[in-house]
Amino acid sequence: MRTPGLRRELLDRRRRIAMAWKSLFTLLPLLISLKVLAGQLDEAIELISAHRFDVWEGGTSTAADDWTNAHVLRGRRHLEAGNAEAALLDFRKAAEHPDNLPSEARGSGLRRPEFLYWTAVASDLLGATILLDEIAGTVAAER
Secondary structure, three states, X not given: OOOHHXXXXXXXXXXXXXXXXXXXXXXXXXXXXXXXXXXXHHHHHHHHHOOOOOOOOOOOOOHHHHHHHHHHHHHXXXXXXXXXXXXHHHHHHHHOOOOOOOHHHOOOOOOHHHHHHHHHHHHHHHOOHHHHHHHHHHHHHHO
């Protein structure tokens, strides 16, 4: 039989665990945003990839924006280093949000011109004229 002191201690532990989880889900998006701002892009992408992010009623999540920003910035770093192939992969990933990010983030075309621009720059460096023609056709069709 449990004593009242033991029961109180178990309830207190349960409450502390619940508070710790709440803190984790509150602080993780902030940590990811700070890593993007600090230029720790690989770490930010790993953290985003390892967790599922949901938008609670009335809340917001910056994880999708951080995903996009980290990939665009890392792609630009790859371009500066002369690695157009890796840059192209990052620019494509920036435009495609994975399933672990909030669904309202997927399909948002607000940054599409930016993705097309950087994809065209990387494609040009690779000499991928077919991809450049495809990008030009996409831009012309959206006008």
